[in-house]
Amino acid sequence: MRNLAYLSLGSNIGDRESHLVNAIARLQACGTIVRVSSFYETEPVEVTEQAWFLNCAVAMETEQTPSQLMAAALKIEREMGRHRAQKKGPRTIDIDILLFGKTVLNSPELTIPHPAMHQRRFVLESLAEIAPEARHPALQKTIRDLRDALPPGQGVRRINNAPRIRTD
DSSP states (O other): OOEEEEEEEEEOSSSHHHHHHHHHHHHGGGSEEEEEOOEEEEOOOSSOSSOOEEEEEEEEEESSOHHHHHHHHHHHHHHTTOOOSSTTOOOSOEEEEEEETTOOEEOSSOEESOTTGGGOHHHHHHHHHHOTTOEETTTTEEHHHHHHTSOSOSOEEEETTOOOOOOO
């Protein structure tokens, strides 16, 4: 059975744009990439003494389970040089599953929907670009409504020269 999954990707070390493009290409082994948002330059949250991130959202159809997709994402992160020495610290690539169909899952290994997605402008701006009417299955609100309800704050700016990603 194919499920529609939404992921958030981010990078703030090295060639951030190349890291995102590389991760998206690698994710194609997990299913069909349906849409990719523009790239957004975003202010770090929580650990603020680090470089700004480049982020995007990806919609993909997959036959994998949430756990299989998460394992694949973690493998991609490792292969691309992600080190988890500092929680919320700088990273070559970060791949989070935001939504997976209408799944609500809370296990020690994985929580879907992503537990902080509704509080993060860097997630909601890019996700609203590609799926404004998608619904958060626990909060029963659209991505657009969640984004519009955020207080002002976190710096997020769309990068107009984001590369076009082939999704076929």
